Amino acid sequence: MADAPDLAAALIAENFSRDASGVLRVGGLPLTELAKDFGTPLFVYDADTMRRTYRALCAALAGFAEVDFSVKANPNPAVIRVFSQEGAGAEIASGAEFDAAIRAGVPPEKILFAGPGKGAADLDRVIGGGIGEIHLENREEIVRVAAAAERHGVRVRVALRINPGATAQGGAMRMGGKPSPFGFDEEDIEAAIDIVEAAPRLRLVGLHLFAGTQGLKADTLLGQWSYGLGLAARIANRIGRPLETIDLGGGLGIPYFSGDTALDLGAIRAGLPDLIATLRADPKLASARVVLEPGRYLTGPAGVYVARVLAVKESRGSRFVITDGGMHHHLAASGNLGQIVKRDFPLAAVTDLGGERAATAVVGPLCTPLDMLARAAPLPPLAEGDLVAVLQSGAYGLTASPTGFLSHPTPAEVLVDGGEAREIRARGP
DSSP: OOSHHHHHHHHHHHHOEEOTTOBEEETTEEHHHHHHHHOSSEEEEEHHHHHHHHHHHHHHHTTTOEEOEEGGGOOOHHHHHHHHTTTOOEEESSHHHHHHHHHTTOOGGGEEEOOSOOOHHHHHHHHHTTOSEEEEOSHHHHHHHHHHHHHHTOOEEEEEEEEOOGGGOOSSEEOSSSSOSSSEEGGGHHHHHHHHHTOTTEEEEEEEEOOEESBOOHHHHHHHHHHHHHHHHHHHHHHTSOOSEEEOOOOBOOOOSTTOOOOOHHHHHHTHHHHHHHHHHOTTTTTOEEEEOOSHHHHGGGEEEEEEEEEEEEETTEEEEEESOOTTTOTTTTTOSSOSSOOOOOEEESBOOOOOOEEEEEEOSSSSTTOEEEEEEEEOOOOTTOEEEESSOSSSSGGGSOTTGGGOOOOEEEEEETTEEEEEEOOOO
16 A cells, blocks of 8 residues: 555455446446436445444454444444444434434434533433433533433433543544543543532443544554553542443544555454453453444445546646535545645546556535645546546545535435445435
8 A cells, every 4th residue: 555546446455346347336336327326426335344344343352342333424324224233332422413323223322422512402302312321521511411411300321531641642633632622631530520429410430531533553542442441440449339331432543545554453453452451350340331432444444435527627737637526525535624734535537447547636616726636646537427436435524524615516325235225315406
């Protein structure tokens, strides 16, 4: 995976295929036919790839942790249902995501609610719906959750989300080890515990740690998880009873760019015995349910974003391919969702028989220079009507993008499962 074309080719070989005509197939179905049937732009997700990824991760973590799905990565109920049918719970960040998870068949007691700004309406929605656990992130939220629990006449299971010290940080996007809106600072754990313990409608059962995201190094993740077990022991000792849940977050990354190396599940598996021993050695942790809640790791590789070429032009020595899809549907691929140095997602021509290729800028239809899906993708010659596919597009795609910008139609979403394609979100106006 030394350069962009190698990464794209490797991802296609791992998750999809090309037929004898050079046409990219997802779940055995040609993207050319899916584009004809459902129009472009188009998101296509492969259920078999999601299942295979989920099962491989569960096998690697066996004996240590269970795997839930972080709904924020792709909140389409049909996608959530793929994981709920595998037995996964869900981590949600809003009342609407709670509803989506319920529609997808996730039992409410297997849903966790995290996020730094949970409003009263969302809390009423999830508590009234029997949610399994709410993760507290600030003092005002403790009061708000306690008040909602009182209104519903129930005692709510809660966990403390902790913003860990700098030694636990890691991943492409740090979410701990610095000033943060997420969770209670590690140095304030005892004060937060005491406030929760004084609230009769709250039952403190666990810890939530999320130190970073898009982690590709096994040793970094293992170190964070070890740190999290230490924090869990600190909470359990303070409350004087065993914990029931230890949520070590998500943060498992996928290769997006030149030079990225996929997370080594073998290395993860090899590092678990010490963590398992730590759990078993502490009576207050030994019976806890340890959970990881990845999102992009489970859905990212299963998705492609397909756009049709509208025009090809040369401008002062550079080649531009203009398509009907862009940043309004896939902000992450344009580099405008957290990238500081903008790099290209793996992108491929849907029909490619090999041969000569040239560095090509792939841009969308929007009237802004920000609307660029690739800056220098090595692509074969393309013409009006051809199709391009952005890989690694199953997470943080449509719902993470400014779909209302310049009022273009929203794309359809299609799930391919068992050799059949089903529209799971209709093309918008």
